[in-house]
Amino acid sequence: MSDASNGRFGGRRSVFASLCAMVFLVNLGRVIYAPLLEPFRATFGASAGEVGLLATLAWIGSASLRVPTGYLLTKFPRHRLVLASGLVLAGSSAFAATATSLEVLYAGALLMGVASGVYFVSANPLVSELFPTRVGRAIGIHGTSSQVAAVVAPLMVGAYFAVTWPIAAWRVVFLTISIAAVVSTVALSVTARRTTLPTAGTEDRRLRVALERQWPIIATGVFVIGFAGLVWNGLFNFYVTYLVEVKEFSEPRARTFLTILFAAGVPAFAVTGYVADRVRFVPLLLSILVGFGASLVALTVVESVLAILVVTAVTGYVAHSFFPAVDTYLLASFPDENRASAYALYSGTMMPIQATGSVVLGTLVDLGVGYDDLLQASAVGIAGIILVLAALNAVGRVPTGVNG
Numbered sequence: 241m242s243d244a245s246n247g248r249f250g251g252r253r254s255v256f257a258s259l260c261a262m263v264f265l266v267n268l269g270r271v272i273y274a275p276l277l278e279p280f281r282a283t284f285g286a287s288a289g290e291v292g293l294l295a296t297l298a299w300i301g302s303a304s305l306r307v308p309t310g311y312l313l314t315k316f317p318r319h320r321l322v323l324a325s326g327l328v329l330a331g332s333s334a335f336a337a338t339a340t341s342l343e344v345l346y347a348g349a350l351l352m353g354v355a356s357g358v359y360f361v362s363a364n365p366l367v368s369e370l371f372p373t374r375v376g377r378a379i380g381i382h383g384t385s386s387q388v389a390a391v392v393a394p395l396m397v398g399a400y401f402a403v404t405w406p407i408a409a410w411r412v413v414f415l416t417i418s419i420a421a422v423v424s425t426v427a428l429s430v431t432a433r434r435t436t437l438p439t440a441g442t443e444d445r446r447l448r449v450a451l452e453r454q455w456p457i458i459a460t461g462v463f464v465i466g467f468a469g470l471v472w473n474g475l476f477n478f479y480v481t482y483l484v485e486v487k488e489f490s491e492p493r494a495r496t497f498l499t500i501l502f503a504a505g506v507p508a509f510a511v512t513g514y515v516a517d518r519v520r521f522v523p524l525l526l527s528i529l530v531g532f533g534a535s536l537v538a539l540t541v542v543e544s545v546l547a548i549l550v551v552t553a554v555t556g557y558v559a560h561s562f563f564p565a566v567d568t569y570l571l572a573s574f575p576d577e578n579r580a581s582a583y584a585l586y587s588g589t590m591m592p593i594q595a596t597g598s599v600v601l602g603t604l605v606d607l608g609v610g611y612d613d614l615l616q617a618s619a620v621g622i623a624g625i626i627l628v629l630a631a632l633n634a635v636g637r638v639p640t641g642v643n644g
Contacts, residue, residue, distance in 0.1 A: 301353020310584020326425030380513015473597025505560030
């Protein structure tokens with residue numbers, strides 16, 4: 241490889257490292273509210289529903305501006321919007337740190353969620369274009385950094401609350417995120433200026449054209465992950481409650497198992513991304529769907545602590561495998577002139593569906609439907625998706641995608 245090529249890819253690796261740091265922070269900003277709900281209840285004397293809205297708003301914010309971000313990507317380079325998302329995260333987390341009421345925290349949660357949505361729609365196409373022959377590997381490593389935040393968030397909150405601060409510990413948490421976001425944004429800005437970034441998106445100028453040309457693969461991605469993502473969102477949000485009420489776990493043990501559920505996703509991103517570069521996409525997606533459906537059924541059957549532990553780890557691994565597999569399928573397959581716009585349309589359609597999972601599951605439970613019945617019914621729904629996808633693939637109606 242020439243010196244120029246070494247320099248070019250060395251610079252891209254620096255940009256990629258900055259993106260991995262930033263994705264950790266934007267996802268941390270989205271998931272940090274869940275372990276802070278109880279401290280907020282005590283601080284503001286609020287009800288469970290009032291503080292629960294904080295976590296919901298973070299996810300609503302993440303879903304809300306994905307398609308508009310796709311439009312902005314037709315006007316501005318990807319890295320500029322990534323930098324903007326870092327500034328939004330820094331400002332909104334600093335704003336949340338000053339909160340004297342839940343209403344201020346509501347605004348902070350919404351804006352921190354917005355930062356994550358803008359980031360993912362802008363950064364994922366950029367990541368795929370930095371290493372076009374290793375899209376799955378790059379997406380997998382980037383996703384691993386994001387998933388680490390989900391595992392670290394409760395540990396970080398616990399560590400901060402174990403220390404005596406001159407201000408409330410939760411304020412220090414938000415200030416830490418804000419300062420880290422500023423540092424990460426500056427680092428990305430510096431590395432981006434020193435690097436020749438991909439120009440693959442220069443012809444990507446119209447959302448409508450991307451929809452007209454790429455709707456079959458967009459629809460396939462939404463079909464695969466829409467319902468499965470909804471089920472997954474409901475499952476992890478109610479997993480502690482499920483283990484306590486159905487499996488008769490203590491709450492501390494149930495929370496430990498929730499951590500395992502998320503921790504299993506860390507290797508899932510890296511491994512599945514690596515695999516996605518090397519196998520056909522549709523069989524990979526079908527195998528993940530089969531594994532997820534089977535794990536849902538297994539959860540309703542197993543009884544011993546060890547068996548539940550194993551199924552928890554498998555469920556977390558398989559569920560998190562959806563994201564690098566589908567992202568690689570889409571981003572490696574979309575042509576340069578449609579990639580960011582088409583991905584924004586997919587993400588903006590998929591994310592609101594996924595975000596309703598906890599509301600749907602919670603409503604059905606309130607109506608008297610049992611958790612095991614819901615999991616088994618969800619597995620039946622997954623089986624239906626598998627059958628339809630396999631049948632359409634057999635007659636050549638599913639886009640096969642393109643990988644390296």
